[in-house]
Each structure stands twice: as structure tokens, then as C-alpha cells.
Amino acid sequence: xxxxxxxxxxxxxxxxxxxxxxxxxxxxxxxxxxxxxxxxxxxxxxxxxxxxxxxxxxxxxxxxxxxxxxxxxxxxxxxxxxxxxxxxxxxxxxxxxxxxxxxxxxxxxxxxxxxxxxxxxxxxxxxxxxxxxxxxxxxxxxxxxxxxxxxxxxxxxxxxxxxxxxxxxxxxxxxxxxxxxxxxxxxxxxxxxxxxxxxxxxxxxxxxxxxxxxxxxxxxxxxxxxxxxxxxxxxxxxxxxxxxxxxxxxxxxxxxxxxxxxxxxxxxxxxxxxxxxxxxxxxxxxxxxxxxxxxxxxxxxxxxxxxxxxxxxxxxxxxxxxxxxxxxxxxxxxxxxxxxxxxxxxxxxxxxxxxxxxxxxxxxxxxxxxxxxxxxxxxxxxxxxxxxxxxxxxxxxxxxxxxxxxxxxxxxxxx
Numbered sequence: 001x002x003x004x005x006x007x008x009x010x011x012x013x014x015x016x017x018x019x020x021x022x023x024x025x026x027x028x029x030x031x032x033x034x035x036x037x038x039x040x041x042x043x044x045x046x047x048x049x050x051x052x053x054x055x056x057x058x059x060x061x062x063x064x065x066x067x068x069x070x071x072x073x074x075x076x077x078x079x080x081x082x083x084x085x086x087x088x089x090x091x092x093x094x095x096x097x098x099x100x101x102x103x104x105x106x107x108x109x110x111x112x113x114x115x116x117x118x119x120x121x122x123x124x125x126x127x128x129x130x131x132x133x134x135x136x137x138x139x140x141x142x143x144x145x146x147x148x149x150x151x152x153x154x155x156x157x158x159x160x161x162x163x164x165x166x167x168x169x170x171x172x173x174x175x176x177x178x179x180x181x182x183x184x185x186x187x188x189x190x191x192x193x194x195x196x197x198x199x200x201x202x203x204x205x206x207x208x209x210x211x212x213x214x215x216x217x218x219x220x221x222x223x224x225x226x227x228x229x230x231x232x233x234x235x236x237x238x239x240x241x242x243x244x245x246x247x248x249x250x251x252x253x254x255x256x257x258x259x260x261x262x263x264x265x266x267x268x269x270x271x272x273x274x275x276x277x278x279x280x281x282x283x284x285x286x287x288x289x290x291x292x293x294x295x296x297x298x299x300x301x302x303x304x305x306x307x308x309x310x311x312x313x314x315x316x317x318x319x320x321x322x323x324x325x326x327x328x329x330x331x332x333x334x335x336x337x338x339x340x341x342x343x344x345x346x347x348x349x350x351x352x353x354x355x356x357x358x359x360x361x362x363x364x365x366x367x368x369x370x371x372x373x374x375x376x377x378x379x380x381x382x383x384x385x386x387x388x389x390x391x392x393x394x395x396x397x398x399x400x401x402x403x404x405x406x407x408x409x410x411x412x413x414x415x
Contacts (some may be wrong), residue, residue: 069360070380071107071392075100078119080384083369086125090369090382092390093120093132100390101152105380107392113142113152122195124202126216129155131202133192139204141219158204159186160219175224177208186221188212190231198237205232205244211254213262223261227252230275238281241265243288245279251290251300266309268300280327287350289332291322297334299350312350317342328370328379331355331397335365341383343395356395363387370395 078096085091086101089110093099099114114120118134125131130142130152139158145151167173167184174182177189190208197203201222202214211227214220228246236243242254242262251268268288270276275293282288288300288309295318302309318336326333332352334342343356363386371380378396385391 069391069393071390072360073102073107073109073390073392074388075109076388076390079363079366079386079388080390081120081366082123083367083382083384083390084123084125084130085369085371086130091123091125091130092382092384093123094384094388095119095135096388099123099130099132099152101150102390111150111152114140114154121191121193122204124195124197126197126202129216131158131195131197133195133204135191137188137190137192137206137208139192139195139202139214156219158214158219159184159221163220185224186212193231193233194235196235196237196242198242199240203235203237203242205235207231209246211235211242211244211262225254225262227254233276234278236279236281238283239285241281241285243279243281245276245290247275247277249274249276249292251276251279251288266302268309268311270298271296275321277321277323278325280325280332282327282346283329287346289325289327289352291317291325291334293321295320295322295336297322297325297332297344297352299352301350313352315344315352317344317352317354323364323366324368326368326370326381328372329397331370331379331395333368333370333381333395335368335383335385337364339364339385341365341368341381341393358383358393358395360391361385361387361389 076094076096077098078094080092080094082093088104090102090104091099097114097119098112099120100112101110103110114132118136120132120134122133128144132140140154141156142152143155145153163186167186173184175185177183183189188206188208190206192204192206194205200216202216204212209228209230211225211232212221213223215222227244228248230246230248232244232246234245240255243251245251249270253265254262255265256262270290270292271294276290277293278291280289286301290298295316297315297317299313300309301312317334318338320337322334322336324335330346332344332346339361341358342354344352345355347353365383365385367384369382377398378394381393381395383391
């Protein structure tokens with residue numbers, strides 16, 4: 001492990017505990033004001049966790065190996081809610097409204113931005129711009145300032161003023177939201193929970209049950225789709241298909257031909273009355289996995305035309321809700337409200353085999369981001385939790401445990 005960290009550019013002292021390798025900057029105390037929930041579905045299964053202590057126990061498996069995290073970073077004001085890779089940087093955002101840019105591989109704090117702009121729910125990087133989705137139902141657009149390379153400047157908010165002014169005079173552009181409120185169809189009526197990008201288009205999913213499509217070139221809203229019967233919790237794009245996971249227990253696939261509007265391509269059914277909190281898709285688009293509030297990860301196999309999609313695996317991944325997932329090659333990582341991260345390998349017919357368990361977070365794991373680059377025969381995994389920390393882990397791809405299924409590796413941080 002010492003050799004690995006040296007290869008990653010992290011200087012360590014052999015006598016120093018691994019947890020002290022990356023010093024966390026001082027935390028900023030803040031009395032956050034309560035934020036209004038806009039027209040939320042009263043019976044929604046949306047999964048929203050607060051900054052409270054949890055008493056779930058994470059048990060180590062007998063005969064397991066033990067690894068420590070490469071870094072524990074505690075600079076956020078609130079719970080770490082979302083992560084995104086941006087070139088040589090990784091961005092982490094929190095419910096404390098702050099967005100931090102970390103420089104890889106040493107994870108030094110590069111800059112901060114976005115304070116005071118509403119609790120951040122999702123973040124995605126597109127070229128030299130960063131899009132952040134917020135609890136106040138707005139999407140903010142950031143760009144690196146020309147005057148200073150480490151200053152992210154707010155350049156616009158979606159919907160843009162131009163888009164708004166072009167539509168607000170026509171009554172036909174208004175839609176009725178819950179409680180008889182009216183809004184322009186280009187506006188979200190509740191928290192925006194997720195973002196994804198594909199082929200020049202930005203997609204936003206919201207607790208208002210709609211999926212909106214934005215053209216990145218001019219930031220114009222092109223479509224608003226009444227996508228689900230409950231809150232949308234997750235989005236992912238693959239090969240021209242957009243997958244939305246919802247608290248209504250369904251994953252829906254959306255696509256379009258040419259410049260036409262998006263249409264429904266298929267529906268993947270989860271467990272009855274169980275919220276689907278996240279969705280991931282394999283690179284070839286053949287396998288789709290959804291994480292549920294009952295602790296299951298469900299997998300579907302199918303074809304691009306959605307003619308023969310079928311449920312192929314139901315894995316009890318955690319004792320409580322699966323909150324997030326990340327897929328890298330044949331490995332699926334699942335983060336849970338039980339404060340643990342499961343490491344799974346996709347095998348024949350889409351079945352998942354557990355090859356590792358990571359413990360160390362002191363609160364539910366809210367977001368995961370795996371690096372697509374191979375590092376020392378494994379990959380880097382970033383995790384953010386309700387304990388306000390961002391943690392970095394090295395996950396081996398070819399360990400003895402992946403060869404011997406009778407032994408399961410536990411990657412556990414020790415005090």
C-alpha cells in the first residue's frame with residue numbers, strides 16, 4: 001500500500017497512520033436556514049436524509065483483509081451530496097451549499113465556489129463549464145474566470161432570463177403544478193435531484209416528476225417530459241438512451257430519432273412500493289442496475305431496442321437503502337444508508353458477486369464516483385457521506401478474493 005500511494009504522488013511517513021496522510025482543512029461552522037420544499041408530492045418515496053447520527057452497525061467479515069482509505073477530507077460545511085470528475089480535478093458539493101474543487105492525485109484543495117446558492121443536489125462538468133442543480137429548483141452554470149484560473153464564476157442560471165422572457169407572456173406556456181400553482185413549463189417546480197449530459201444536451205430530473213432537456217450551446221430548454229408518477233432520483237445516459245430512476249419503483253428509458261422529441265423506449269419494473277434511488281448502465285448498454293430503498297440492487301439485461309429486456313438479478317446488497325451506485329468496467333460499487341460501500345463484480349448473465357465491503361464513513365454514503373483510469377491494478381473510488389467527509393479508496397481489481405469466491409475482502413478503515 002505504501003508503494004501504491006507513492007505511485008499516486010502522495011508522500012507518507014512509514015510511521016504515520018494512513019488516515020493522517022491527507023490533512024483535512026478546518027471545518028466551517030454554519031447555521032443553515034431551512035429551505036422550502038416546492039410542491040412536493042405528499043406521498044413521495046423520495047429518499048432525503050438529514051445531518052443526524054445513525055446507529056447502524058457495519059460488521060467485518062471473518063478472514064478478511066483490512067485496508068485504509070487513501071484520504072479523508074472534511075472541509076465541507078454540510079453533508080457531501082454529489083461528486084463529479086472534471087479532467088484532473090474532482091468536484092464535491094454539499095447540502096451546505098459549498099462546492100469544492102480538489103486536485104488529483106494528491107487531493108489538495110484547489111478552490112471553493114458556490115457558497116450561498118442553495119443546497120446542491122447534483123453536479124456535472126461539460127467542457128469548461130460546470131452545471132449544478134439545487135434544492136431551490138434552479139440550475140446554475142459556472143465557468144472558469146479568465147482573470148484567475150482558480151475562480152469559478154457564475155455565468156447563468158437555468159432557465160435563462162432570455163428563455164423566460166420569451167415565454168412568460170403566453171398563457172399556453174404555463175402548466176398547473178400541485179396545489180393549483182402555475183409555472184412556466186421550462187421551470188422545475190421542486191428540487192432538482194439529478195443531472196446527466198449526452199451529445200450536447202443536459203438532462204435534469206426533479207422531485208416534481210419531470211425530466212427536462214436543455215441545449216448546452218445556448219442554454220435553452222427544449223423539452224419538459226412528465227416522466228414518472230413520483231420523484232425522479234437518478235439519471236444516466238448511454239448510447240443515446242437516457243435512463244431515469246424514480247421513487248415510483250420504475251426505471252424508464254428515453255430516446256429520440258434525429259431532432260424529434262424524446263419518447264419512451266422502455267420501462268423496467270422494480271419491487272412494488274420500493275423507491276429506486278439510483279441507476280447505472282454498462283458501457284455497452286446491455287446491463288442496467290437500479291438501487292432500491294429496500295437494500296436491493298436489481299439488474300436487467302436487454303437489447304438496445306428494448307424488445308427483450310428482462311430482470312436477471314435481485315441482490316440483497318445492504319440491510320437498508322441503497323442511496324448511490326457507480327459502475328466501472330465489470331465492477332459495481334453501491335453506497336448505503338448503513339454507512340458501508342459494497343464492491344460487486346458482474347458475472348455471467350448479469351449476476352453480481354460480492355468481492356469487497358468498505359467501511360469507514362460515520363454516516364450514510366450519499367454519493368460515489370469511480371475513476372475510469374486503472375491505477376496499480378485497481379481503480380480509485382471517491383465517496384461522500386452525511387458525515388460531511390469525502391473519502392478516497394483504492395479498490396484492487398485482481399485480488400485473491402476475486403479469484404476465490406469463498407473469501408470476501410473487507411476494506412475497512414480502522415481508528
